[in-house]
Amino acid sequence: MTYSIDTPSRTTLKAEARALRDQRSRAGTPIGQGAALEEIAHRHGYRDWNTAHAALPDRVPTPVQVGQxxxxxxxxxxxxxxxxxxxxxxxxxxxxxxxxxxxxxxxxxxxxxxxxxxxxxxxxxxxxxxxxxxxxxxxxxxxxxx
Structure with a gap:
């Protein structure tokens, strides 16, 4: 599977979910990590978190690596x-x-x-x-x- 430069990684979506949880907690309407992951997946156009997890790369692609x-x-x-x-x-x-x-x-x-x-x-x-x-x-x- 190929990914474009705009394709977020699973790690990025998980970070967005943590930020959403923190934001909601500060606003007085806390949500769990599972609900946050589902909402972030929806925002990125996926049916649910499992679909996003299966479709996205684990990491963002890099042009080169150290030592290469x-x-x-x-x-x-x-x-x-x-x-x-x-x-x-x-x-x-x-x-x-x-x-x-x-x-x-x-x-x-x-x-x-x-x-x-x-x-x-x-x-x-x-x-x-x-x-x-x-x-x-x-x-x-x-x-x-x-």
């Missing part, structure tokens, strides 16, 4: 390297990825000077493409499994 060999482009320069860190951001749709390049990359396009980087951290989506763009419209980073 990767390749791609950074500021228009090709690279190969090793993923040193991956962190899911609060929007649940983007990650910060830290890559240690095998060979330092010159991030300056000028012929007058150079600025080499060997370890960089960039924000990417689940497809490994950075939403930030250079002045020519290219993503800052594209990263994929090697």
């Amino acid at each position: 060999r990767v390749k791609g482009t950074y500021l228009g320069q090709r690279f190969t390297g090793l993923v040193m860190g991956v962190q899911l951001l609060a929007d649940m749709q983007h990650y910060t990825v830290t890559v240690h390049f095998d060979t330092p990359v010159d991030v300056v396009t000028s012929s007058l000077f150079s600025a080499f980087r060997q370890r960089v951290t960039a924000t990417v989506d689940v497809h490994g493409v950075s939403p930030a763009r250079t002045s020519n419209g290219q993503p800052h980073m594209r990263v994929m499994r090697a």
